[in-house]
Amino acid sequence: xxxxxxxxxxxxxxxxxxxxxxxxxxxxxxxxxxxxxxxxxxxxxxxxxxxxxxxxxxxxxxxxxxxxxxxxxxxxxxxxxxxxxxxxxxxxxxxxxxxxxxxxxxxxxxxxxxxxxxxxxxxxxxxxxxxxxxxxxxxxxxxxxxxxxxxxxxxxxxxxxxxxxxxxxxxxxxxxxxxxxxxxxxxxxxxxxxxxxxxxxxxxxxxxxxxxxxxxxxxxxxxxxxxxxxxxxxxxxxxxxxxxxxxxxxxxxxxxxxxxxxxxxxxxxxxxxx
Amino acid sequence: xxxxxxxxxxxxxxxxxxxxxxxxxxxxxxxxxxxxxxxxxxxxxxxxxxxxxxxxxxxxxxxxxxxxxxxxxxxxxxxxxxxxxxxxxxxxxxxxxxxxxxxxxxxxxxxxxxxxxxxxxxxxxxxxxxxxxxxxxxxxxxxxxxxxxxxxxxxxxxxxxxxxxxxxxxxxxxxxxxxxxxxxxxxxxxxxxxxxxxxxxxxxxxxxxxxxxxxxxxxxxxxxxxxxxxxxxxxxxxxxxxxxxxxxxxxxxxxxxxxxxxxxxxxxxxxxxxxxxxxxxxxxxxxxxxxxxxxxxxxxxxxxxxxxxxxxxxxxxxxxxxxxxxxxxxxxxxxxxxxxxxxxxxxxxxxxxxxxxxx
Numbered sequence: 001x002x003x004x005x006x007x008x009x010x011x012x013x014x015x016x017x018x019x020x021x022x023x024x025x026x027x028x029x030x031x032x033x034x035x036x037x038x039x040x041x042x043x044x045x046x047x048x049x050x051x052x053x054x055x056x057x058x059x060x061x062x063x064x065x066x067x068x069x070x071x072x073x074x075x076x077x078x079x080x081x082x083x084x085x086x087x088x089x090x091x092x093x094x095x096x097x098x099x100x101x102x103x104x105x106x107x108x109x110x111x112x113x114x115x116x117x118x119x120x121x122x123x124x125x126x127x128x129x130x131x132x133x134x135x136x137x138x139x140x141x142x143x144x145x146x147x148x149x150x151x152x153x154x155x156x157x158x159x160x161x162x163x164x165x166x167x168x169x170x171x172x173x174x175x176x177x178x179x180x181x182x183x184x185x186x187x188x189x190x191x192x193x194x195x196x197x198x199x200x201x202x203x204x205x206x207x208x209x210x211x212x213x214x215x216x217x218x219x220x221x222x223x224x225x226x227x228x229x230x231x232x233x234x235x236x237x238x239x240x241x242x243x244x245x246x247x248x249x250x251x252x253x254x255x256x257x258x259x260x261x262x263x264x265x266x267x268x269x270x271x272x273x274x
Numbered sequence: 275x276x277x278x279x280x281x282x283x284x285x286x287x288x289x290x291x292x293x294x295x296x297x298x299x300x301x302x303x304x305x306x307x308x309x310x311x312x313x314x315x316x317x318x319x320x321x322x323x324x325x326x327x328x329x330x331x332x333x334x335x336x337x338x339x340x341x342x343x344x345x346x347x348x349x350x351x352x353x354x355x356x357x358x359x360x361x362x363x364x365x366x367x368x369x370x371x372x373x374x375x376x377x378x379x380x381x382x383x384x385x386x387x388x389x390x391x392x393x394x395x396x397x398x399x400x401x402x403x404x405x406x407x408x409x410x411x412x413x414x415x416x417x418x419x420x421x422x423x424x425x426x427x428x429x430x431x432x433x434x435x436x437x438x439x440x441x442x443x444x445x446x447x448x449x450x451x452x453x454x455x456x457x458x459x460x461x462x463x464x465x466x467x468x469x470x471x472x473x474x475x476x477x478x479x480x481x482x483x484x485x486x487x488x489x490x491x492x493x494x495x496x497x498x499x500x501x502x503x504x505x506x507x508x509x510x511x512x513x514x515x516x517x518x519x520x521x522x523x524x525x526x527x528x529x530x531x532x533x534x535x536x537x538x539x540x541x542x543x544x545x546x547x548x549x550x551x552x553x554x555x556x557x558x559x560x561x562x563x564x565x566x567x568x569x570x571x572x573x574x575x576x577x578x579x580x581x582x583x584x585x586x587x588x589x590x591x592x593x594x595x596x597x598x599x600x601x602x603x604x605x606x607x608x609x610x611x612x613x614x615x616x617x618x619x620x621x622x623x624x625x626x627x628x629x630x631x632x633x
Contacts, residue, residue: 095297162368168336169370171357173384173435187374 037239054240069222084150092158114209150196157192284471292343317486325495363432371416384435540573553626562623
């Protein structure tokens with residue numbers, strides 16, 4: 001057997017092959033689905049040629065779901081910022097048992113199946129007809145589901161010892177709470193806030209369980225429309241819908257991840273020598 | 275109360291019966307009273323966990339004393355005054371610089387909070403940047419600064435608002451030895467220039483001696499002794515104080531000699547100062563011994579160990595009637611392990627060992 005070249009790690013080749021195989025196994029169904037959405041006839045394969053016809057049909061039938069899903073996701077992000085960030089701070093600073101109990105309670109909707117949460121919302125607020133039939137009802141469900149992710153992510157950042165010291169430093173310099181919170185603490189945890197936003201956005205835009213129970217024919221979201229198209233349309237239309245879903249969320253996710261990455265590296269890049 | 279420093283801008287700080295019990299019942303500080311003159315620099319010196327940072331945070335208002343304790347700035351009782359309104363400046367151990375702000379923005383933060391206009395902020399920041407030798411770094415963020423630069427920015431930020439009281443929480447602890455020494459000199463110079471009442475927490479006795487007008491040595495949540503560095507070094511009231519401020523030799527006296535002015539040491543009899551009569555143990559600093567030729571009538575011993583420390587040499591000398599003595603000498607001392615040497619002792623430097631204090 002030939003000796004391994006100097007510096008190479010034993011097993012590195014096997015690891016690379018295993019990683020590649022798993023990546024292909026994971027991505028293949030997605031690639032196939034996307035390709036199917038561009039095929040004139042999936043049963044005949046590529047021989048039947050490629051087309052954008054299905055994309056057009058999806059857009060004509062379900063275009064409104066894209067706007068609603070984006071609006072709901074952005075609404076969730078806005079509420080998570082307004083409510084989740086201060087809530088994360090309050091929980092991080094509080095030492096009371098009530099705060100710990102509330103934090104546990106907040107994670108309940110993550111563990112409970114979405115269908116059960118949706119049913120609870122319908123039982124509690126379903127009689128408010130205008131609210132029940134509006135997109136706000138779905139937004140309420142999404143907020144219940146996504147808020148814990150923002151609170152947890154930001155709360156962990158606020159608990160860092162250096163953040164406590166920053167807060168104290170600003171206090172010794174005479175800054176009141178609002179000034180400290182907005183001017184010192186929030187910017188110091190900005191990468192965690194962006195990470196929380198990313199999580200809230202992705203969870204909301206892909207949420208199906210809750211939304212399936214809460215939606216009305218006039219308030220269909222992207223995943224609900226996707227399920228509808230899979231159930232009632234040609235396979236090519238369902239696949240084209242998947243493609244549109246990816247085209248809509250991928251740029252948003254990339255932009256948010258790039259922002260988080262930039263923030264994390266901002267200080268490192270200003271060091272001498274860079 | 276010590277007299278105020280001339281041209282001082284600081285407040286007189288008094289702590290009256292301040293104790294602190296943390297959540298869970300841990301007593302971090304026993305009832306403590308201190309009086310710090312306007313413009314004075316007081317070092318709180320002691321090992322980790324002795325309560326010095328707790329005491330500092332009580333002055334800052336970041337902790338409240340147990341019921342009955344009082345903190346006064348001049349004649350104003352600030353015990354219940356929130357930290358934001360105490361008009362203090364504080365340097366934290368790891369600086370706590372605002373990471374998203376530039377050096378200039380960090381220094382000017384307190385001024386902006388107080389509503390100073392842009393020209394005032396620019397002027398004061400420029401003044402401090404120059405004083406602290408931070409020119410060219412004004413637009414850098416803290417992550418792009420060295421440890422020494424961060425320390426200077428933190429100090430500039432704390433004094434920019436011309437506080438009544440300046441609090442320094444181990445400001446040099448995170449620096450390497452060489453940088454620490456140079457910044458220690460700078461700090462001592464600046465503090466004398468500013469004349470702000472300063473409480474400086476440190477566990478480094480050299481730093482405390484170099485920077486402070488007076489030292490308060492602490493142990494186990496208690497201030498053991500307060501005084502100038504020289505007083506504490508030469509006339510410690512506690513064995514702990516003597517040993518914390520520097521190495522010290524303990525010389526035991528024979529029971530028969532305790533009420534006399536005699537100390538038997540290395541085969542010789544020394545006449546010791548009258549005030550040491552009655553002490554069972556005398557203390558002697560290693561630098562108060564000089565190595566000489568062994569002669570009759572001079573305490574003698576054998577060098578057991580020699581350590582070269584760069585600026586000096588430390589010898590361990592074994593005596594037949596005492597424990598080993600530590601002797602600090604100039605680095606050109608010839609004595610080597612195994613050599614018999616004489617020990618010349620200026621008996622005026624012998625200190626009676628204080629009764630052993632129990633924590």
